[in-house]
Amino acid sequence: EAQVTQNPRYLITVTGKKLTVTCSQNMNHEYMSWYRQDPGLGLRQIYYSMNVEVTDKGDVPEGYKVSRKEKRNFPLILESPSPNQTSLYFCASSPRTGGDEQYFGPGTRLTVT
Amino acid sequence: AQSVTQLGSHVSVSEGALVLLRCNYSSSVPPYLFWYVQYPNQGLQLLLKYTSAATLVKGINGFEAEFKKSETSFHLTKPSAHMSDAAEYFCAVSKGGYNKLIFGAGTRLAVHP
Numbered sequence: 001e002a003q004v005t006q007n008p009r010y011l012i013t014v015t016g017k018k019l020t021v022t023c024s025q026n027m028n029h030e031y032m033s034w035y036r037q038d039p040g041l042g043l044r045q046i047y048y049s050m051n052v053e054v055t056d057k058g059d060v061p062e063g064y065k066v067s068r069k070e071k072r073n074f075p076l077i078l079e080s081p082s083p084n085q086t087s088l089y090f091c092a093s094s095p096r097t098g099g100d101e102q103y104f105g106p107g108t109r110l111t112v113t
Numbered sequence: 114a115q116s117v118t119q120l121g122s123h124v125s126v127s128e129g130a131l132v133l134l135r136c137n138y139s140s141s142v143p144p145y146l147f148w149y150v151q152y153p154n155q156g157l158q159l160l161l162k163y164t165s166a167a168t169l170v171k172g173i174n175g176f177e178a179e180f181k182k183s184e185t186s187f188h189l190t191k192p193s194a195h196m197s198d199a200a201e202y203f204c205a206v207s208k209g210g211y212n213k214l215i216f217g218a219g220t221r222l223a224v225h226p
Contacts, residue, residue: 042216104156
């Protein structure tokens with residue numbers, strides 16, 4: 001089944017404890033992206049990747065890192081999480097350009113205390 | 114800069130009534146426009162998209178949307194609401210050649226008997 005998977009689905013952590021949220025797609029998509037969803041704000045892009053070893057900042061990149069060493073994987077790294085990073089995170093992928101549908105993962109709900 | 118405005122954070126309709134969810138966008142270039150649906154505890158699923166072909170776009174589950182350039186609108190409609198349509202709906206825009214989606218804040222649709 002074609003899908004985007006994220007792990008973990010739920011995570012509670014404490015301020016300053018490094019964490020990684022994994023994202024993997026099995027559709028051979030070139031483009032991958034991370035979004036965060038907050039009430040009343042919709043989804044905002046954190047980082048994106050046009051292909052392996054090519055990443056760039058989205059609208060809200062502060063406090064996050066990403067890497068794209070393999071085409072299928074695009075982990076999101078929070079090196080020193082803070083409470084304002086408590087949010088619902090979505091990974092997405094698409095074949096290539098702007099008119100393509102983006103396929104979303106199931107989401108990771110992160111709480112930082 | 115591109116932006117998306119969804120009028121009404123909450124919309125409530127009776128089962129069998131018309132569903133109308135409003136979306137206005139601003140874009141300096143011809144955009145790609147999308148409607149996504151998010152069911153509780155799930156990721157986003159594409160309902161339909163406009164990519165400069167027909168201005169009336171039909172999507173899944175009986176939804177459709179009409180692109181009106183003069184009004185910079187892309188409202189989502191369904192003639193007859195079903196209980197299963199209760200979800201949050203997001204309008205999004207992307208610029209041609211890029212995959213970055215700019216989302217509206219979302220509209221939560223409630224359907225009552």
